[in-house]
Amino acid sequence: MKKILVPIKMVLDANMRPRVKADGTGIDLSGMKLSINPFCEIAVEEAVRLKEKGLAEQVVAISIGPAKAQDSLRQALAMGADSARLIETDGPIEPLAVAKLIRMVVDEEKPELVILGKQAVDDDCNQTGQMLAALLDWPQATFASALRVEGTVVHVTREVDGGHQTLSLPLPAVVTTDLRLNEPRHCSLPNIMKARKKALDVTPVAACGVDTVPRLKVLGVKPPEPRKAGRRVADVSELVGDLRAAGAI
Amino acid sequence: MDEVTQRDHVTCDVVIVGAGPAGLAAAIRLKQRAADISVIVVEKGAEPGAHSLSGMVMDPSALDTLVPDWRSDPDRPLTIEVTQDHFAFLTSGRAIPLPEKLFPPLMSNKGCFIGSLGTVVTYLAKKAEDLGVDIYPAIAATELLFDAAGRVTGIVTGDMGVNKDGTHSKNYTPGMELRARHTLLAEGARGSLSKIAIAHFGLDAQSGFQKFGTGLKEVWELPPGRVVPGRIAHTLGWPLDRKTGGGSFVYHGQGNLLTVGFVVHLDYQNPTLSPFDEFQRFKTHPSMRALLDGGRRIAYGARALTEGGWQAVPRLTFPGGALIGCAAGFMNVPRIKGSHNAIASGMQVADAIVADPDAVELTAWRDGWQDSPIGRDLFAVRNVKPLWSRHGLPTGVALGAADMWCHTLFGKSPFGTLRHDKPDWASLRPLAEVTPITYPKPDHVLTFDRLSSVFLSGTTHAENQPCHLKLADPAVPLARNLPLYGEPARLYCPAGVYEIAKLPDGTDSFVINAQNCVHCKTCDIKDPDQNITWTPPEGGGGPIYAGM
Numbered sequence: 001m002k003k004i005l006v007p008i009k010m011v012l013d014a015n016m017r018p019r020v021k022a023d024g025t026g027i028d029l030s031g032m033k034l035s036i037n038p039f040c041e042i043a044v045e046e047a048v049r050l051k052e053k054g055l056a057e058q059v060v061a062i063s064i065g066p067a068k069a070q071d072s073l074r075q076a077l078a079m080g081a082d083s084a085r086l087i088e089t090d091g092p093i094e095p096l097a098v099a100k101l102i103r104m105v106v107d108e109e110k111p112e113l114v115i116l117g118k119q120a121v122d123d124d125c126n127q128t129g130q131m132l133a134a135l136l137d138w139p140q141a142t143f144a145s146a147l148r149v150e151g152t153v154v155h156v157t158r159e160v161d162g163g164h165q166t167l168s169l170p171l172p173a174v175v176t177t178d179l180r181l182n183e184p185r186h187c188s189l190p191n192i193m194k195a196r197k198k199a200l201d202v203t204p205v206a207a208c209g210v211d212t213v214p215r216l217k218v219l220g221v222k223p224p225e226p227r228k229a230g231r232r233v234a235d236v237s238e239l240v241g242d243l244r245a246a247g248a249i
Numbered sequence: 250m251d252e253v254t255q256r257d258h259v260t261c262d263v264v265i266v267g268a269g270p271a272g273l274a275a276a277i278r279l280k281q282r283a284a285d286i287s288v289i290v291v292e293k294g295a296e297p298g299a300h301s302l303s304g305m306v307m308d309p310s311a312l313d314t315l316v317p318d319w320r321s322d323p324d325r326p327l328t329i330e331v332t333q334d335h336f337a338f339l340t341s342g343r344a345i346p347l348p349e350k351l352f353p354p355l356m357s358n359k360g361c362f363i364g365s366l367g368t369v370v371t372y373l374a375k376k377a378e379d380l381g382v383d384i385y386p387a388i389a390a391t392e393l394l395f396d397a398a399g400r401v402t403g404i405v406t407g408d409m410g411v412n413k414d415g416t417h418s419k420n421y422t423p424g425m426e427l428r429a430r431h432t433l434l435a436e437g438a439r440g441s442l443s444k445i446a447i448a449h450f451g452l453d454a455q456s457g458f459q460k461f462g463t464g465l466k467e468v469w470e471l472p473p474g475r476v477v478p479g480r481i482a483h484t485l486g487w488p489l490d491r492k493t494g495g496g497s498f499v500y501h502g503q504g505n506l507l508t509v510g511f512v513v514h515l516d517y518q519n520p521t522l523s524p525f526d527e528f529q530r531f532k533t534h535p536s537m538r539a540l541l542d543g544g545r546r547i548a549y550g551a552r553a554l555t556e557g558g559w560q561a562v563p564r565l566t567f568p569g570g571a572l573i574g575c576a577a578g579f580m581n582v583p584r585i586k587g588s589h590n591a592i593a594s595g596m597q598v599a600d601a602i603v604a605d606p607d608a609v610e611l612t613a614w615r616d617g618w619q620d621s622p623i624g625r626d627l628f629a630v631r632n633v634k635p636l637w638s639r640h641g642l643p644t645g646v647a648l649g650a651a652d653m654w655c656h657t658l659f660g661k662s663p664f665g666t667l668r669h670d671k672p673d674w675a676s677l678r679p680l681a682e683v684t685p686i687t688y689p690k691p692d693h694v695l696t697f698d699r700l701s702s703v704f705l706s707g708t709t710h711a712e713n714q715p716c717h718l719k720l721a722d723p724a725v726p727l728a729r730n731l732p733l734y735g736e737p738a739r740l741y742c743p744a745g746v747y748e749i750a751k752l753p754d755g756t757d758s759f760v761i762n763a764q765n766c767v768h769c770k771t772c773d774i775k776d777p778d779q780n781i782t783w784t785p786p787e788g789g790g791g792p793i794y795a796g797m
C-alpha cells in the first residue's frame with residue numbers, strides 16, 4: 001500500500017484534572033497541558049509499524065484544530081510519520097465537520113487506509129471514523145484490537161461482548177483503534193530532533209470550502225456531583241431493604 | 250553501570266539544563282546578541298512551565314531589559330500591578346497589622362506584578378523558540394559529560410523505557426549526548442546536576458553550604474467580588490513557633506483566583522513538624538477562614554527555594570559551564586523573590602559567552618555578579634536570614650528589619666556579614682528532646698490531606714521505572730531515622746511519598762511512593778543523614794502545573 005492517513009486530535013492531557021469554567025460554558029483549558037489523544041497515538045503507532053514492516057510506503061498525519069495542535073503533529077512525526085498537515089481552526093468543531101475535512105484530504109492524498117482513534121477522550125463522541133466511512137462509502141472496522149494487512153485486504157480483530165470478532169475488509173478502508181491494539185513507543189530525542197525538520201503543512205479551514213458550522217448547541221457543562229460518603233450494611237437483607245426504601249429496586 | 254551504551258549525540262554551542270526563567274533568559278539573550286549561536290534547552294517537565302511553581306509577585310526590572318516591549322505585548326504574561334501591600338503578625342486568634350511605613354524600603358513591592366511563573370515561562374519559551382532556540386521538554390539531563398582534561402563538555406539525557414529492576418523494556422530508548430562548548434545549569438533550587446557539579450569542582454569551598462525553605466501553594470477560586478486584584482499580604486508568626494522560620498503569602502489575581510502559600514524554613518528543629526500541615530492549619534486562622542469561605546481549591550504544588558543569599562552563593566563557574574538562577578541561589582529572602590535575579594543571571598551569563606565564546610571558564614560571569622544588580626539586591630539583605638535563624642521571632646526578625654533600615658539609611662550593616670550556622674539537614678533534634686506537634690484532621694473543605702492535594706498537581710510518572718529517590722544506605726530510615734526522629738520524611742515530604750507501613754508480621758517497612766513525587770527536592774535537602782538523593786525520573790514525569 002502506498003499511503004496511510006492518520007487523523008489525530010489534540011485533547012486535554014489525560015493526567016490533568018478538567019476544570020469547568022465558572023460560567024458553566026465549557027472546560028477551562030487555559031494553562032492546561034494538551035496532548036495527543038491516546039487512541040490517536042495508538043493509531044499513529046499502528047501505521048508506523050505497518051510502514052516498518054514494509055506494508056506501507058508513507059504515513060501522513062493530519063489534525064484539525066488550533067495552531068498549538070502542531071505539537072501533537074510533531075509528536076506523530078517523531079514517532080515515525082513522514083509528513084503532517086494541519087487544518088487550522090480556532091472555533092468549535094464537531095465530528096461531522098471533521099469527517100468532511102478528512103474526506104477532502106483523502107481526495108487529495110489518496111491513501112488506501114485511514115486509521116483513527118475510536119474516540120477522543122475530551123468529548124467521547126465516538127463518531128468521526130464511522131461518519132468518514134459513510135462519507136467515503138468505504139468499509140469500516142471500529143475498535144480494532146489487532147490488525148493485519150494481506151495484499152489488498154485488511155483483517156481487523158475487535159473486542160465484542162463475549163469474545164473476539166475478526167472482519168476482513170477490502171482496501172481502501174477505515175479502521176478505528178481500541179486500547180489494546182498496541183503500546184505506543186517513546187519518542188527518542190534524536191527522532192524528536194529529526195521530526196522538527198519534517199514537512200508540516202498548514203491550511204486555514206476557510207480555504208477548504210467545507211461547512212463547519214456546529215449542529216449542536218451546548219446548554220451547559222457541570223462537574224460531576226461529589227460522591228457522597230458510603231455506608232456499610234450489616235447483611236444482604238439490610239441492603240435489599242435499603243434499596244427498596246430508596247426505590248432503587 | 251558499566252555496559253557500553255551506543256548513544257546518539259549532537260553538538261551545539263550552548264546547552265542549557267532547565268527551562269525556568271534563568272535558562273530561558275540565557276537562551277533568549279544569546280540569540281538576541283548572536284543569532285548564529287546554536288542553543289539547546291532541555292526541560293524535565295512535560296512542557297515548559299509544567300514544573301514552574303512560584304508565589305508569585307515579580308519584580309519586572311530584569312524582564313524590562315530582556316524583553317523591552319513586553320508591557321505593550323497583547324500576550325504579556327503579567328497584567329496586574331501590586332496596588333495594596335499588607336503585612337501582619339499572626340497569633341492564633343488575631344492578625345496584628347504592621348504599618349506600611351515601618352517596612353524597610355528594601356521590601357517594597359511598588360511596581361511589581363502579580364502573576365504566575367508558569368505563564369511567564371510559557372511566554373519566554375515562545376520568545377526563545379521564535380528566536381531559533383531548540384527547547385526539548387520531557388527530557389531530563391541525568392549526567393554531565395567530561396573530557397580528558399576534566400572540562401564539562403555537555404550532558405546526557407535520561408534513558409526511557411527502563412524497568413524497575415534495571416532491565417530494558419520493549420520500548421527502551423537510550424538517552425543522548427548533547428555536547429556543547431558551554432553547559433549552563435539552570436535547574437533551580439537544589440538542582441541534581443548542579444549538586445554534582447558543586448561537589449565535583451568544590452564550588453562551595455568558600456561560600457559553604459546553601460540554606461533552603463519549602464514552599465507550598467494552593468490556588469483558590471473564590472465567590473465573585475471577594476478577590477481584589479492587586480492586593481498582596483504576607484504574615485509571620487502563627488501557626489509556626491518562635492524558633493521556626495517561615496510565613497505565608499496571599500496574592501489576589503485575576504478571574505476570582507487567589508494564591509495562598511506558605512514557606513517553612515528547612516532549618517526547623519522539631520522532627521514532628523510537617524510543613525504541609527502547618528500550611529493547612531494556617532488556612533484555619535479566622536482571617537483566612539473568612540477569606541476562603543465558599544471558595545474552591547483548584548491547584549496545589551510545592552517546591553524548595555534557596556535562602557542562603559549573598560553568603561551562600563557558590564563559585565559560579567567551572568571549566569565548560571556555569572550555574573545560574575536559583576541553582577546558584579539568587580533568591581532574596583525578605584522579598585521572597587528570585588525570578589528577577591534568575592532572569593538577570595541568564596542575561597549576564599549570555600553576555601559573558603558572547604564576549605568570549607571560546608572561554609574555557611566564564612570568568613566575567615564568575616567575578617562580575619557581585620557588582621551587578623543581582624549582587625546589590627542580595628548584599629543589602631544578607632543578614633536577615635542568619636539573624637532570623639539565630640534569634641527566632643520576634644527578635645531575629647526585628648534585628649533583620651533594623652539591619653535593612655541601616656542599609657537604606659547609612660549604606661552599611663552593623664553586623665558585617667553573618668555566616669549561616671549549619672546546614673538544614675543538621676538542625677533536627679531527636680524526638681526525645683522535643684514536644685511532639687499534633688495536627689488537626691483535614692475537613693476536606695478548607696483543609697486537605699496530602700493525597701487529594703497531589704491529585705490536583707497532575708503528577709504522574711511512567712509506570713514500572715526504577716525508583717528515582719535513591720537511598721545511599723537502605724537501612725538508615727528504619728534503623729536510625731525512625732527511632733531517633735520518627736522518620737521525618739513522612740512529614741516533610743509535601744506529597745506523601747514516604748511512609749512507614751506495618752507488615753503483616755508486625756514489623757515496620759519504609760515505603761517510597763515515588764510516583765507521587767512533585768520534584769520539590771525537600772528530601773534531598775532535609776534528610777538528617779543526607780541519605781536520600783533525588784535523581785531525575787524519566788522525562789515528562791512529575792507534576793503538570795497549570796499557571797503556578
Ligand SMILES: Cc1cc2nc3c(=O)[nH]c(=O)nc-3n(C[C@H](O)[C@H](O)[C@H](O)COP(=O)(O)OP(=O)(O)OC[C@H]3O[C@@H](n4cnc5c(N)ncnc54)[C@H](O)[C@@H]3O)c2cc1C
Nearest residue numbers: 014038118119120121122124143145159177178179180181
Ligand atoms: C478499553 C476500554 C477503554 C475505556 N475507556 C473509557 C474512558 O476513557 N472513559 C470512560 O468513561 N469509559 C471508558 N470505558 C468504558 C467504561 O470502562 C465502562 O463504561 C464502565 O466500566 C462501565 O461501568 P459499569 O459499572 O456500568 O459496568 P461494568 O464495567 O460492566 O461493571 C460492572 C461491575 O459489576 C460487576 N458485575 C458484573 N456482573 C456482575 C454480576 N452478575 N454480579 C455481581 N457483580 C457483577 C463487575 O465485576 C464490575 O465490577 C472504557 C472501556 C474499555 C473496555
Ligand SMILES: Cc1cc2nc3c(=O)[nH]c(=O)nc-3n(C[C@H](O)[C@H](O)[C@H](O)COP(=O)(O)OP(=O)(O)OC[C@H]3O[C@@H](n4cnc5c(N)ncnc54)[C@H](O)[C@@H]3O)c2cc1C
Nearest residue numbers: 267269270271293303304305306390437464574575587588
Ligand atoms: C513557594 C515559592 C514562592 C516564591 N515566590 C516568589 C515570588 O513571589 N517572586 C519571585 O520573584 N520569586 C519567587 N520565588 C522564587 C522563584 O520561583 C525562583 O527564584 C525562580 O523560579 C528561579 O528560577 P530558575 O530558572 O533558577 O529555576 P526554576 O524556576 O526552578 O526552573 C528550573 C527548571 O529546570 C528544570 N530542571 C531541573 N533539573 C533538571 C534536569 N536535570 N533536567 C531537565 N530539567 C531540569 C525544572 O523542571 C524547572 O523547570 C518563589 C519560590 C517558591 C518555591
Ligand code: SF4
Nearest residue numbers: 742766767769770772
Ligand atoms: S519525594 Fe522528595 S522531592 Fe519528591 S515530593 Fe517528596 S520531598 Fe519533594
